[in-house]
Amino acid sequence: VRIVHAWLAELVRVPEDVETTAHELSLRGFEVAAVETGRSAVIDFEITANRPDCLSHIGLAREASAIWGVPVRMPDLAMPSPGPAEAIDVRIEDPDLCPRYCAQIFQVRVASSPGWLVERLEAAGVRPINNIVDVTNYVMLELGQPMHAFDLDRIAGRTLVIRRARTDERLTTLDDVERPLDRDTLVIADADRAIAIGGVMGGVDSEIAQTTGLIALESACFLPSSVRRTSKRLGLKTEASMRFERGGDINAPPVGIARAAALLNRLEAGRPRGPLIDRYPVPRSPARVYLRAARIGRLLGEEVPAQDVPRILEPLGFGVAASREGADPGWMVSVPTYRVDVSREVDLIEEVGRHYGFDRLPATFPVLAAPQPPSDPRIGRDRLVRRVLTAAGFSEAMTFAFLERHAALPFCEAGFEPAAIANPLSEKYAVLRPSLLPGLIDACSHNRRRERRDIQLFETGSCFRAGGESRAAAFVWTGAAQPPHWSAPVRLVDFFDIKGVAQRLAGAFGIEVDCLSATRSYLVPGRTAELVVRRDGTAHHLGVVGQVAPAVAAARGFPAQEELYAAEIDLAAVAALEASDDLTAQSLPRFPSIVRDISIVVDEVLPAATVRGTIRSAAPATLVSIAEFDRYQGKGVPAGRVSLSLRLTFRASDRTLTDQAADEATDGIVGALRSAHGAERR
C-alpha cells in the first residue's frame, strides 16, 4: 500500500524525515518496498495478509502512535445536518455473507475534484475520476473502509437488497465486462436485478454520471471467505475485494459514511438527504482476551516490564485493564474490531513483542531436554550414492520433476498414464516424471550442444510411477570411458562401463546383482539388462541398465549417432535389500592360494553367467574366485565359437593346497564344461 507521508502526518505526528518513518515501521513488521522522497513523499509498504487494517493511513498512524508515543488525530467525522429525506429501502437477505450494511442518500453536484484531492489520490496510486468517486476512494485509503456510490435514479424501486445472485443472473461490472453470477455470489440488487457484486465491484448501469443528482452511498462489511471465493471465481481483484477478503471492520461502515459526508460537505459537492440507514442484524461486541504477564516472558524469552504492556497496546486501540485471573496476573484486553488478526493471547504477545522490539531480544539457545531419534536413513543412502558416483566420475544434476506428456510416455510402464498436474505452467510441465532419465538425457543434450562430448551425470530424486511416488538414482554416460590422456587413444564408453558402475553402486550397499537380458522401450534391444538380486530363492528387481535408444535420445536433442548409456536404480529396493549393519570382520587367509588359467572354446552365444554356473557346481569348496581375462574370436577359433580364458583361484582355509589338488579340481571343471557345453580346452 502506498502511504502518503503528508497524509499520515495529518493523522499522527511522525518524524519529518520519511526515511526514518519508513525504517521504524519496517522494524515493526511493515516491510518497505520503496521510499519516494520529494514533494509528495510516499512509502510503499508490503502489508502482510493478516493486517487489512493497515491497508490504510489510519492503520499505520496507530502503529506510529505506538512507536513515538504520540496520539492519533481522527479526521473530521462530523455529519452535516441532512436535508429533506429521500425514500430508500435497504434489506439484508443473507446476513451470513453481509453482517452489516449502511447506506445514506446524498444530493450531489458531480464535478472534478480539487487539486489537493487529486494530488493525494495520485500519490497513493489511485486514478481520480470525479469528486463523488474520489471521495469514496479517499475514505478507503484513509480509513480502510471500501465504499461505493450508486446513482439513485438507476435503482429500480429505490430498493437495495443484499442477497445471493439467482442462477443465470448476469451483471456488467464497471470494467465493462459482462459476468455470469451464481448462487455463491453475493450481490447488491434493486427491485429487479443485481446492480453490484458485494465487496468486489459495482455495476456499470448504476455508475455515477455527470448528470447524477442523487446518490446512495454504500458502506458495508462482507464475509471474507465469500468475497475471496467470488473474486477468485471471477478473476477480479479490486481494492475493495483485497480489503474485504482479509477481513473488514464490522464497526467501520457508519464511520466511512460520516467521513464521506464530511468530505462532500468540505468540497461543497453534496449533502445528506435523510438519515443514515444502518442494517446490522446481529451486533457484535469486541473480543476480550486475557493476557498473562508470565506468558509474555515465556514466549519471547525476555521479561517485558509491566508498564510497557499498556504503553504498547493502548495506542494501537486495545483496551487494557490490569487484572488477576486465577493465579496469573495480567491484563484483560478488549480487541478493537478492526484488528481481525487478534483473537488469542499469543496474538497480543506478538503485538507486545513487535513494539518492544525483536532487535532487543537476547540471542539464546534452546535447552536440549532429550535426544532425538536418528535421521532418516534415506539421507545416508543418498549420500552413499553420491560418494560412489562422484568417485566414479559422475557429477550431480538436478532436473525438474515435471515434463511434457509425450516425452514421459516412453519411460512409463505399459498401460501407465503419467500423473498429470491440474494447473501446469505450460504443456512442457504437464505430467510428473515417471523416471529420472528424461531429465538427465536433456542435461546431456544441453552439455553436448555446448561443445562437451564427455558427459557423466547422475541424479537422485523422486519419480512417479504406477505405484505412486518413489525414489530412484539414475546415471548417464556418453563420450570417453576414461579422462582423455596423451598416452593412449580415447576409448568410448560401452555397456560394460555403465554395468560396472551399477554393480559398484549396488556393491556399496552390500548387494550383489546379476544382469539379465531384458527389453525397455527407451533402451536398445540386446544392450539392455535388468539388475536382479537373488535372495532366498526370489529374484528382486533393482533397476535397469543399457544403451539409450537413439530415437529416444534424438527426441530429446541428443545426437542419434552417438552412444549414450544409462542406468536407473530403485532406491526403495536398495533399502529393502541392503546389507544390515551387523558385520563380523573376516580373518585374513593364513595359507597361500594356487592359480590355474584355462582356455576353452564354446559356442559364442553361451552366456558367461552359464559358464560360471557350471564351474561353480563342478568345483570343490576350495575354488575362491573365477575371473574372465580374455575373450577371443578369430584365427584358430572356428566360426560361431569363442575362446574364453578364465583364471581360477583355489585356496583352503586350513592347509596349503597341493598342486596336485588344484590340477585335479581344474580337470574336473574342464570335464564338466565339456559335458555341459561341448567346451574344448585349447
Added chain:
Amino acid sequence: MTDPASHIDDLRTRFDRELAQASSEPDLRAVRDRYLSRRGGLVSGLLKMLGTAPPEERPRLGQLANRLKQDIEERLSARLAETERARPARDAVDVTLPGRTPALGHRHPLTLLRDRIEGIFTRLGFVVIEGPELEDDYHNFEALNMPADHPARDMQDTLYLASPVRSAVGTPATVLRTHTSGMQVRYMEQFPPPVRLIAPGRVYRRDNFDPTHTPMFTQVEGLVVGEHVSLADLKGTLFVFLRELFGANRQLRFRPSFFPYTEPSAEVDISCAACGGRKCAMCKHTGWIEVLGSGMVHPAVFEAVGYDPERYTGWAFGMGIERVALLKWGVEDIRLFYENDLRFLEQFPL
C-alpha cells in the same frame, strides 16, 4: 726460476678461471687431466718442482701445494657431481607432461549447501527428516492454520494434481507440496515433544521462470518444540546458523513478519554482501537482504497435532537453499541450478 709460492698462486688463479669456463662434463674432465694427471699434470709438476726448493722452505711450500691440490680435487668433484645430477637418467620421463587424472564428479552446489546446513544442525542436536513430495491438503495447508479460502494461501501458489496420486507414505495426495512443513506435521503426529528437527527437500510452486524463481526449488525448514522454547532461542539459534553459513562478518537483523503457522512471526535479514550495507540495487537500497522466515509455532498447529499449546512452545523456520546460493556465491540466475551445465557445476568445491 720463479718464486714457487707465487707460482702456486698463479696456478690457483688459472684453475679458477678454467673451472669457471668449463661448461660440460668433457670440459671438466679435461681440466681434471690438465691439473691432476699423474704424468704431466700441472699439480704433479708443481710437487716435483718443490724438490728443488731450499730445504728450510719445503715444509711451508709443501703445505701450500697440498692445499691447492686438495681444493682442486674437491671443487672438480663437486662440479662433476653437479653435472651428473643434471644429466637425464636412463628411464627419465618428461615430468611436465599431464598426468592421468582419475575422473571425479562434483556434488550439485545445492547438495553442497544442503550438506553444510545439515552438518551445522546435526552438530546442534537436530534430527534430519524427509517426507513425501506429494501431499494432501490437510498436511500442506489445513493443519498449518491455513483453512480453505484463507488469504494466506495466495502466498504460495500451488500446483495441484489432476487426480489423487499415492504419496511416498502411501496416502492419497492432491498437491505438490509448497513447503516441507507437512513433514513436520507428520513428525509431530508420530512423536511426542521435545522435537528438534530440520526438514530439507524439494518443493513446488506455480511460479513462472525468472532469474529468482523456478516452479521447483529446495527448502530447508526447522522445528523445535519443548517446554521452555522461546523467540529469543529462535533468534540465537538462527544467528549461530547463519553466521556459520555466511561468515561471522555478516550483520543480521531479526524483524516481525507474518506467516499463518507462526505467531509471532519473524524474518531474518542479512547485510548485503554486494555493498556491505551501504545500500545498492541488489538490496533494493535497504542494505539488507531477507534470508529466511520463522516464528513461534501457532497454537492452532499444536492443537492440530495433539500437542498441548499451554505446556509446549516451539519455533519453526524455513529458507530456500537456492536463495542462499545466490547470496553466498553471487549466482546471477537461479535457473542455472537446473540447467546442469557441467561448466557451472564444476565451479563448486567437491
